[in-house]
Structure formats: C-alpha cells, structure tokens
Amino acid sequence: MPTIIMTKWPVKIDGSVKAKAMTFLQKLSADDTTPGLHVEPIAGAADSRVRTGRVDQFWRAVMFRLDGAGESHYVIHGVWPHDDAIAVATRVRLNVNPINGLPQIEQAEFERAEPAAYPAVASISPAEPLLSQLGRTRGDLVDRLGVPADVADLALAAPDEDAILDLAQQHEGWLGMILVDLATPDSIDTIAERLQLEAPEQTGDEDADLLRSLKQPAAQAQFAFIDGQEELRRVIEKGDFGSWRVFLHPEQRRYAVRRYKGPFRLSGGAGTGKTVVLIHRARVLAREQPDARIVLTTFTTNLADALRDGLAQLDPTVPQATSLNQPGVYVTGVDALAAAVIRSAGTGIADAVQSVLGDARSTPTGRTPNGRWREVIEASSSKLPSEIANETFLSAEYALVVLPNRVKNESEYRRVRRPSRGVALDRTKRDSVWALIAAYRAQGRVDGTLDFAEAAAIAAAHLATTGGQADHVLVDEGQDLSPAHWQMLRALVVESDDDLFIAEDSHQRIYGNRTVLGRYGIKIVGRSQRLTLNYRTTAQNLRYAMAVLDGGDYVDLEEQAEATGYRSARSGPTPAVEAVESLVTELDTIAGRVRSWLDGGAAPETIAVLVHDKFQRERVVNALNERGVQARAVDRDRPAEGRVLVMTMHRAKGMEFAKVVLADVGFQSAAEKARLDGLDEIERHDAELRARSLVYVAATRARDELVVIQRR
Numbered sequence: 001m002p003t004i005i006m007t008k009w010p011v012k013i014d015g016s017v018k019a020k021a022m023t024f025l026q027k028l029s030a031d032d033t034t035p036g037l038h039v040e041p042i043a044g045a046a047d048s049r050v051r052t053g054r055v056d057q058f059w060r061a062v063m064f065r066l067d068g069a070g071e072s073h074y075v076i077h078g079v080w081p082h083d084d085a086i087a088v089a090t091r092v093r094l095n096v097n098p099i100n101g102l103p104q105i106e107q108a109e110f111e112r113a114e115p116a117a118y119p120a121v122a123s124i125s126p127a128e129p130l131l132s133q134l135g136r137t138r139g140d141l142v143d144r145l146g147v148p149a150d151v152a153d154l155a156l157a158a159p160d161e162d163a164i165l166d167l168a169q170q171h172e173g174w175l176g177m178i179l180v181d182l183a184t185p186d187s188i189d190t191i192a193e194r195l196q197l198e199a200p201e202q203t204g205d206e207d208a209d210l211l212r213s214l215k216q217p218a219a220q221a222q223f224a225f226i227d228g229q230e231e232l233r234r235v236i237e238k239g240d241f242g243s244w245r246v247f248l249h250p251e252q253r254r255y256a257v258r259r260y261k262g263p264f265r266l267s268g269g270a271g272t273g274k275t276v277v278l279i280h281r282a283r284v285l286a287r288e289q290p291d292a293r294i295v296l297t298t299f300t301t302n303l304a305d306a307l308r309d310g311l312a313q314l315d316p317t318v319p320q321a322t323s324l325n326q327p328g329v330y331v332t333g334v335d336a337l338a339a340a341v342i343r344s345a346g347t348g349i350a351d352a353v354q355s356v357l358g359d360a361r362s363t364p365t366g367r368t369p370n371g372r373w374r375e376v377i378e379a380s381s382s383k384l385p386s387e388i389a390n391e392t393f394l395s396a397e398y399a400l401v402v403l404p405n406r407v408k409n410e411s412e413y414r415r416v417r418r419p420s421r422g423v424a425l426d427r428t429k430r431d432s433v434w435a436l437i438a439a440y441r442a443q444g445r446v447d448g449t450l451d452f453a454e455a456a457a458i459a460a461a462h463l464a465t466t467g468g469q470a471d472h473v474l475v476d477e478g479q480d481l482s483p484a485h486w487q488m489l490r491a492l493v494v495e496s497d498d499d500l501f502i503a504e505d506s507h508q509r510i511y512g513n514r515t516v517l518g519r520y521g522i523k524i525v526g527r528s529q530r531l532t533l534n535y536r537t538t539a540q541n542l543r544y545a546m547a548v549l550d551g552g553d554y555v556d557l558e559e560q561a562e563a564t565g566y567r568s569a570r571s572g573p574t575p576a577v578e579a580v581e582s583l584v585t586e587l588d589t590i591a592g593r594v595r596s597w598l599d600g601g602a603a604p605e606t607i608a609v610l611v612h613d614k615f616q617r618e619r620v621v622n623a624l625n626e627r628g629v630q631a632r633a634v635d636r637d638r639p640a641e642g643r644v645l646v647m648t649m650h651r652a653k654g655m656e657f658a659k660v661v662l663a664d665v666g667f668q669s670a671a672e673k674a675r676l677d678g679l680d681e682i683e684r685h686d687a688e689l690r691a692r693s694l695v696y697v698a699a700t701r702a703r704d705e706l707v708v709i710q711r712r
C-alpha cells in the first residue's frame with residue numbers, strides 16, 4: 001500500500017473540496033492503481049516524479065511519486081482546479097537542498113503568492129537593512145544555511161523584522177523557520193544546530209535520498225508521513241489551526257520524543273508550544289508503553305479540560321484513564337488530583353492528616369471557603385503589624401513554610417527555617433503568627449474542610465508512605481504550582497527515567513508564590529531547555545506583551561533569571577492602545593471595536609474581551625448586549641459559539657483568540673490599592689510582578705489583533 005506524505009497545503013482547501021480530496025487520498029493510500037484516480041505523469045514536466053490525480057471533474061491533485069524500500073510514496077503537493085494543476089505540475093520539482101540536506105519544492109512558492117519585492121533600501125530610508133545590521137552575508141544565507149538565492153536576496157533587502165516576518169510567512173517549513181531565526185541575534189551556527197542542518201549524503205539512489213531527507217527533523221515541520229487511514233482523515237479535516245498536530249518544529253519534536261534520566265523542565269514564553277509538546281509527549285509515551293500510568297496535569301480544571309480535548313484531537317485512540325493508578329493518560333487539574341488521592345485512600349488518609357495537620361480527622365469533606373484568613377484575623381485580637389496580619393502574608397507563610405515542612409504546633413513553628421520569606425519574625429511574632437494559623441486550622445477542623453494547599457500536602461504525605469501511583473507525570477503551567485503540589489507530584493510518580501516532565505513560563509505566574517523545585521526533591525540538574533519560537537502571537541503583539549514585563553526580575557523554578565528573548569513566526573498590525581477617562585467611555589470604546597470586527601466578518605467567538613474581575617465582566621457583557629452586540633460571560637463553563645466572549649484575564653490563561661480587547665489595563669480599584677499598600681515590601685513587589693504577568697498573559701492570548709484600553 002502506498003504511503004502518503006502530506007504537506008501543509010492541502011489542508012487549506014475549503015469544505016466540499018476537502019471531502020473529495022479525502023476520498024481521493026483514501027483510495028490512493030489503499031491502491032494507487034484504482035481506476036478513476038487517474039494517477040498520471042505529465043509530459044515534459046520539470047520533475048519526472050510529478051503525478052496528477054483526479055479529485056473530481058474540476059479538481060486535480062499534484063503529487064510526487066517516490067519509490068523506496070519496495071513501496072511507493074506520494075508527497076501530496078496540493079489540490080488545484082484542473083488547468084492550474086497542470087501548470088503547477090509542469091513546473092514544480094522536489095529535490096534535496098545540496099547545502100542543508102532538507103527537501104524543497106522549487107518554484108511552488110511563486111505560483112501561490114508572489115513574494116513582496118522590497119524597494120531598494122536607500123530609496124526609502126538611509127538605514128541599513130536588518131540582516132546586514134546583524135552582520136549576515138549572502139554567503140551565510142545561501143552557502144551555509146541553504147536559503148535559495150532569490151529568497152536570500154529578498155531577505156537581505158528587507159528593511160526590518162516585520163518585513164522579514166512577512167517574507168517568512170510566505171514560506172512553509174524549514175525555509176520560513178530559518179528566515180524567522182535570521183531576524184534574531186542568534187549566530188548562523190546556532191540556527192544551523194537548532195534545525196539540525198547537515199550536508200546531504202548522496203547515495204546515487206535519488207528516491208532513497210529524498211525519502212531520507214523527508215524524514216529529517218526540520219523536514220517534519222512541513223512534510224508528514226501519514227500513519228494509516230484514520231490519521232489521514234484527521235489531518236485533512238482540521239484546518240490550519242490543527243497543524244500543530246502534524247507539523248512539529250524540530251525542537252518540539254525532540255522534547256516530545258526524547259528520553260530523560262529523571263525530571264526535565266521545558267520553559268518557554270507564551271505561545272511557544274509547550275502545551276503542544278506535552279500533549280505529543282503523552283501520546284508518544286502511551287503508544288510506546290501501553291501499560292504505563294501517565295498523569296497529565298495542570299493548574300486549573302478548565303486548563304485540564306483543554307488538555308483532554310487536545311489529546312483526543314491529536315489521537316482519539318490514546319486511552320484516557322478515568323481514574324488514578326490506571327493504564328492510559330489520566331488528565332486532571334492538580335487540585336482535582338489531590339482530591340482523587342484523598343478520596344481513593346478512604347479512611348486510610350487519617351495518618352497523612354495527622355502528619356500534616358496534627359489532628360485526627362479521617363474524612364475531610366468540603367473545601368475551605370475563600371476569605372477564611374480574613375475572618376480569622378478579624379476575630380483575633382492579634383497585635384501583629386498589618387503587613388503580617390493580612391491574608392496575602394498568612395496564606396503564603398502557610399503554603400511556603402508551614403505545610404511543606406509539616407509544621408503541626410508552635411514549637412515546630414519556632415524552629416522551622418523560612419528561606420526567602422522576607423519579613424523576619426522574632427520569637428514573639430512567630431508565636432502570634434502561629435496563634436492565627438492554629439485558629440485557621442481549628443476552624444477547618446470544625447467544618448471538616450481543607451484548603452487546596454492542605455489537600456495537596458495531605459495527598460503528598462499519603463503517597464510518600466504508600467508509594468507512587470504513576471509511571472510518568474507531565475505538568476503544564478508549572479510556574480503556578482505550590483510547594484505542596486510539587487511534593488505531591490514527586491511522591492505520585494515512581495522515581496525512574498522520564499518520571500517528571502515540567503512545562504513552565506515564569507513570566508506567566510499569576511497565582512501563588514515563587515517556588516524552587518530543588519527544595520521539594522525535584523532535581524533537574526542540567527535537564528532543562530527553552531522553546532523560543534512563538535506560534536501564536538504576532539511579533540507586534542509580542543513586543544507589546546514583552547514591554548509589559550520590562551524591568552521585572554523574574555526567576556524560574558530553578559532560581560535562574562528568566563530569559564526574555566523569544567521570537568514570533570507571524571507578523572500583523574501594531575496593537576492599538578487607547579486611553580479612556582471613564583468607565584462609560586471604556587464600555588463605548590470596547591463596543592465600538594468589537595462591532596467593527598464583527599462588521600468586518602470576524603466570527604463572534606473568535607473575539608474576546610478580557611477584564612480584571614467578575615464585576616467588570618458582567619458590566620462589559622451588559623454594555624455589549626445593550627449596544628446590540630451579542631456577548632456572553634465565560635466562567636467555569638466552556639466558551640459557546642456565536643457570541644463574543646467576555647472573561648477575566650485569569651480565566652483566559654492557556655486560551656487564544658483571533659482578536660482581543662484588553663480592558664482596564666493600569667486601572668487599580670481603591671480596595672486593591674489599599675490591599676497592596678498594606679503589604680510588606682517583598683510581598684508587594686511579588687504582587688506587582690504577578691500583576692504585570694497577568695497583563696502579559698492576557699496580551700499574549702491574541703493571535704492577530706490586540707486593542708489595549710487604559711483607564712486613567
């Protein structure tokens with residue numbers, strides 16, 4: 001049976017043709033001699049491997065036929081109306097790039113989109129073109145990286161990064177990736193290494209050489225060997241947004257498949273495909289080890305829902321376990337995971353409760369309500385200064401010091417170390433803090449409730465004595481997890497190769513406090529890498545989002561300063577920043593923007609308005625509806641179709657939309673200002689970092705257009 005090698009192009013055809021192309025490819029992959037397919041060479045074609053095939057009366061597929069290892073292979077170049085297909089088929093040629101060993105389809109680009117020609121730079125600006133400013137020469141591009149000469153000339157003439165990105169967008173696969181990299185300060189060697197470029201080996205058997213070239217890691221960002229009919233159907237049915245499932249960047253592929261002798265950490269800015277790598281890695285592990293118990297977890301239940309959907313989209317045949325300790329991939333939020341461990345332990349949880357809280361409960365039931373710390377402080381006659389007697393300080397002290405160290409009483413608290421906690425506590429203050437913690441715990445005991453951090457600490461203590469219940473744990477949004485979460489995950493997975501794989505971005509920490517993995521038994525030691533190519537956000541929006549972070553001192557889970565340099569593969573309009581004086585003007589401005597996008601043909605559910613809190617969310621929904629724009633608030637539920645979506649910036653974490661309005665940027669309510677003023681310096685600094693991170697998270701949700709509304 002012939003093997004189908006898909007390129008990115010055929011997935012861009014529209015609905016009715018897609019269905020016919022699917023039928024054609026299915027038949028082709030079953031038997032290329034089936035009558036009616038009309039797989040035929042073209043007389044006088046530039047490449048003797050070219051074939052056309054009959055999709056229907058009007059449409060033809062253009063393909064290359066390669067024979068290797070006793071099998072035929074079809075590289076599907078695209079589907080065109082009959083006459084266009086013949087014209088394309090006559091001219092295209094598939095060959096191996098003699099410099100970098102990667103496959104290239106020559107001339108194809110010119111038939112689809114005429115690349116922009118940049119006017120001679122001197123005529124528009126005296127500035128030097130970007131690549132020569134970066135010291136790149138034609139020799140670097142053509143002779144070292146294998147960029148075709150015509151494309152290299154356009155790149156060398158491009159005045160700035162945006163122009164290079166526009167050019168990159170016209171070239172699929174490795175060529176687009178090289179162009180994006182060329183606009184960064186990375187050295188030519190770094191670019192060549194990242195894409196694993198190597199001079200080709202020539203055996204004299206051209207088809208075999210081509211097939212080997214098509215299997216190179218960088219080739220797989222553009223060409224995919226399709227594994228069976230079912231996969232073929234999935235590849236064709238999904239539009240371009242689905243291309244993450246098939247065409248991975250060579251770096252993404254490496255992290256998805258590589259084996260590690262212990263925990264591994266993958267960092268990367270928003271939109272660099274960390275989640276994509278995790279989903280692929282879960283699939284690779286599940287396919288290779290069908291009996292393995294794999295846990296894929298993240299910070300919230302909504303994000304876990306998205307991971308579950310993503311895994312099912314990638315491959316519905318990967319078994320998703322419905323409970324812990326079962327073969328398959330168990331996808332769950334990290335707090336739901338703690339609850340599952342406690343639930344499955346039954347009354348056997350009593351020892352763990354005793355060791356963490358020092359009380360004899362065996363069946364904790366509910367969840368401690370929000371605001372409990374405030375109630376405890378208000379009910380006490382504590383003499384502690386306000387920068388200590390506040391919810392932010394106490395909950396952090398509890399999560400960072402008390403729970404991970406299993407402090408159960410005053411004398412243990414007097415002795416415990418409090419690294420990186422800022423505010424020093426003398427003996428009297430420690431005793432007073434402990435009195436509040438004891439009151440907090442007593443109230444939990446009365447109601448039979450646990451807070452999230454307590455539940456994770458208890459689950460960790462239970463697993464530490466009963467043993468691991470997973471073979472591989474994959475974690476997304478690692479920057480938001482608390483020490484007790486890490487202790488639980490460490491104890492959940494049996495220590496072995498590929499035990500923990502952690503994706504994180506410290507710039508996106510919007511919950512909790514900084515954590516250092518090494519303190520909780522997770523030793524990364526040199527097994528840590530970074531993704532740097534942003535797939536989601538245009539370079540213009542990314543620049544705005546990065547500027548929000550400027551000056552903040554972010555550190556990652558290993559206490560290293562977080563790198564900020566990363567690049568985007570896409571270019572678009574500059575974000576619009578609008579300053580407004582009042583709430584009413586803000587609402588009018590939001591409605592005006594949204595309406596103009598809708599009038600321009602955008603689907604309502606691809607537009608999101610992101611706000612700070614639930615009150616503002618309701619205000620915006622009402623204002624939009626009153627102004628005739630159908631809008632809907634998104635809370636825990638999944639976003640619905642047919643309405644403009646309005647949600648908090650926290651809720652938008654992990655999501656993406658074509659167009660985004662960021663509301664209330666820079667606005668601080670009087671209550672929030674008073675809360676921040678009451679914090680000690682370190683806590684306030686951390687709260688400010690989180691606030692910037694929140695705007696960064698929100699700004700990086702936009703794929704194409706971003707409007708920022710600043711309230712003065």
Ligand SMILES: Nc1ncnc2c1ncn2[C@@H]1O[C@H](COP(=O)(O)OP(=O)(O)OP(=O)(O)O)[C@@H](O)[C@H]1O
Nearest residue numbers: 244247248249270271272273274275276535536654
């Ligand atoms: N190889 C790829 N080809 C095409 N699209 C991709 C690829 N990798 C990722 N993407 C797309 O880029 C977007 C961002 O990917 P993903 O959500 O995995 O990034 P992330 O690093 O987890 O982002 P965030 O930290 O903001 O949640 C998604 O739309 C995803 O489908």
